Amino acid sequence: MSTHAYNIRKASRRARRSSRNPVRLPHLDIELTERCDNNCIHCSINRPPQDAQARARELTASEWKGILSQAADLQALTVRFTGGEPLLRDDFEDIYLHARRLGLRVVLFTNARNLTERRADLLARHPPLEPVEVSVYGMRPATYEAVSRVRGSFREFWNGIRRLQTRRIPFIVKGALLPQNVADQDRFETWARTLPRMRRPPASLVLFSLRERRDSPARNARIRALRPAPEAVIACLERHADDNRRSLREFCSRFPSPPSRALFPCGAGCTPSVDAYGKLQPCLSLRDPSWVYDVRAVPIREALARLAPRLRRKTAMRSSYRSRCARCFIRGLCEQCPARSWSEHGTLDTPVRYYCHVAHAQARWLGLLPPGEKAWNVHQPKTRIQRMQSEILHAQPHPSRRRLQTV
Amino acid sequence: MRNLILLDAVYKPSDDIVARTIEGELIIVPLVAGIGDMEDDLFTLNASGNDIWRRLDGKTTVRRIIQDLAKEYAATPDAMTRDVIGLLRELLKRRMLVETRVP
Numbered sequence A: 001m002s003t004h005a006y007n008i009r010k011a012s013r014r015a016r017r018s019s020r021n022p023v024r025l026p027h028l029d030i031e032l033t034e035r036c037d038n039n040c041i042h043c044s045i046n047r048p049p050q051d052a053q054a055r056a057r058e059l060t061a062s063e064w065k066g067i068l069s070q071a072a073d074l075q076a077l078t079v080r081f082t083g084g085e086p087l088l089r090d091d092f093e094d095i096y097l098h099a100r101r102l103g104l105r106v107v108l109f110t111n112a113r114n115l116t117e118r119r120a121d122l123l124a125r126h127p128p129l130e131p132v133e134v135s136v137y138g139m140r141p142a143t144y145e146a147v148s149r150v151r152g153s154f155r156e157f158w159n160g161i162r163r164l165q166t167r168r169i170p171f172i173v174k175g176a177l178l179p180q181n182v183a184d185q186d187r188f189e190t191w192a193r194t195l196p197r198m199r200r201p202p203a204s205l206v207l208f209s210l211r212e213r214r215d216s217p218a219r220n221a222r223i224r225a226l227r228p229a230p231e232a233v234i235a236c237l238e239r240h241a242d243d244n245r246r247s248l249r250e251f252c253s254r255f256p257s258p259p260s261r262a263l264f265p266c267g268a269g270c271t272p273s274v275d276a277y278g279k280l281q282p283c284l285s286l287r288d289p290s291w292v293y294d295v296r297a298v299p300i301r302e303a304l305a306r307l308a309p310r311l312r313r314k315t316a317m318r319s320s321y322r323s324r325c326a327r328c329f330i331r332g333l334c335e336q337c338p339a340r341s342w343s344e345h346g347t348l349d350t351p352v353r354y355y356c357h358v359a360h361a362q363a364r365w366l367g368l369l370p371p372g373e374k375a376w377n378v379h380q381p382k383t384r385i386q387r388m389q390s391e392i393l394h395a396q397p398h399p400s401r402r403r404l405q406t407v
Numbered sequence B: 001m002r003n004l005i006l007l008d009a010v011y012k013p014s015d016d017i018v019a020r021t022i023e024g025e026l027i028i029v030p031l032v033a034g035i036g037d038m039e040d041d042l043f044t045l046n047a048s049g050n051d052i053w054r055r056l057d058g059k060t061t062v063r064r065i066i067q068d069l070a071k072e073y074a075a076t077p078d079a080m081t082r083d084v085i086g087l088l089r090e091l092l093k094r095r096m097l098v099e100t101r102v103p
Helices: A052-057 A060-073 A092-101 A117-126 A141-148 A151-165 A182-193 A219-224 A229-238 A241-254 A300-313 A319-323 A338-345 A353-366 A382-393 A397-404 B047-055 B062-073 B077-093
Strands: A007-011 A027-029 A077-082 A104-109 A132-136 A172-175 A279-281 B010-013 B017-022 B024-028 B043-045 B097-101
Touching: A060 A300, A077 A092, A077 B010, A092 A104, A092 A117, A117 A151, A117 B047, A141 A151, A141 A241, A151 A300, A172 A182, A229 A241, A229 A353, A241 A353, A241 A382, A279 A300, A319 A397, B043 B047, B047 B062, B047 B077, B062 B077, B077 B097
Parallel strands: A027 A077, A077 A104, A104 A132, A132 A172
Antiparallel strands: A007 B043, B010 B097, B017 B024, B024 B043
16 A cells, blocks of 8 residues: 555546446436426426326335335436426435435436425435526516416526525526417526526427327427427527537537437437336336336346347338438437437437437538538538537637636 | 544445446545535545445554555555555545444
C-alpha cells in the first residue's frame, strides 16, 4: 500500500452499463400508477385519480418492493418513479424508502401537487440523490389550470415547489409548451434561471405523443390539434438558437444513422420499464402487448433475457419504412420509433408523418438538407455530416468554453 | 465524535449508508442527508481502500486489520497504520462508519 493507498472519491453519477452481465439493468423506469390528479389536455397516459378499476389492478407496495429488490440484484443504480402521478399512491413513502434502503438513487417525476410537508420531510431526510423533476404547466393559475383542467391545482403545485425550496431539496423543472400557456414561457424561463439546479433553459415538451394505450380516439384528436406545425417547432428552437443549433449539430454528428432495417437501434431493453400493472416493457412508451412480460409471473432477469434477442432480431417489414426510415440519415433527429408508431398506427414500423416533417424541418434548419430534399434520398450522408462537423469546429466556441479559456 | 482512533476499537459501516458492489466496484450510497458535500454524492474506494473497508465488519479491531493488511501488502506496520487510520478518519468524518465497541 502506498501513502495514498486508500482513496475515497465521488463515484460517477452516470448509470452504469454492465459490460459483463448478459442481462443489463443500469436503470429501471417504474410507473407507479397511470392515475393522475391533473387532467392535462396533452397527456398520453393519464387516467382519472379515482379510477377504481385502474387502482385495483396496480401492483401492491409489496410487489413493487420485490421488483425493486430484483433491480438492485441486477445491479441497477437508479430507478425512476413516474406515472401518472406517483405521489398519488398512499404507499409512496414505503416504496420510496425501500428503494433508498437498497442503495438505489431515485429520479422522481412529479407535478408536486401531492408533495405534502411529510413527504418533503422524507425527501429531505432521505435524499433521492437525483434532482426531483417537476412538470410545470404554467406560471399563473389561469394558464396552469387551462392545461391541467383542475381547479386549485396551481396553488397545490406552487406549495409543493415552496416545500422543496424551504428544505433545499434539489429539483429541476420542465414544461409543456401549449397554446394555453405559451404566454408564460418567458416568465417560466426567467424563474427557472433562478433555481440552483437549472443550468440551462428548461426542457419543454413540444411534440406531443398520442395515447400510448390507444385508448381514446377523442383525446387523440385533441392531442393532434395541439401539435405545433414544423415551422412552429423551429420557432421554439429559435428561442435559444445558438445553443439549440450547436447541441443538435453535435448530436447529429455523434449519432449518425447508417441505413438499417433494425427497428430497435435505440437501446430499448437496456433501460426497460415496469408499468403500473407489472408489465415489463422495452421502454417507457412501448405498450404493444406482444412486447411486454408480466413480472408477476416471470422474474425480471428472465424477462430481459427473453426480450434482448427479440429486440436485436426485429427488423422492419413494412415497405414504407424500408424505403424511407430505414434509409434516412436523420433518424437520430426524428421522434419516430416503434413505440410512437404503435401508438399512432398500431404497428411498430409505420412511419409517423408528423415526426418525419418535424425532423426534416430541423435538418433544414441545421443546414443538413436543402428545401425539398428528402433525407432518405441523400446518397452521401457522411459528407453532409462531415461538412457540418467542420462547421462546428470552425464555429465560435461555446460561451462557457470561452469563459474557461479566459480563466 | 471522537477524533482519536484507538487500535483496539472496532468499526462497522453506518446504517446511514448502503454499500454496494457494482461491476466489481464498491459504491457507498448515502441513505440520509449530510453524508456528502452535495445531496447527490455517491462515493467509491480504490482497491486498497476496498480491502480496508471489507474488514470493517464490527468484529475485527483496527490493530488486527493493520496486522493483516501489512502482511498481505508486505508493508511496514507504520505505513499501514497511517493508511488505515487515514481512511478511518475520512470515513468517520463523513459519517460512513460507526464505532461498535470502545475498549
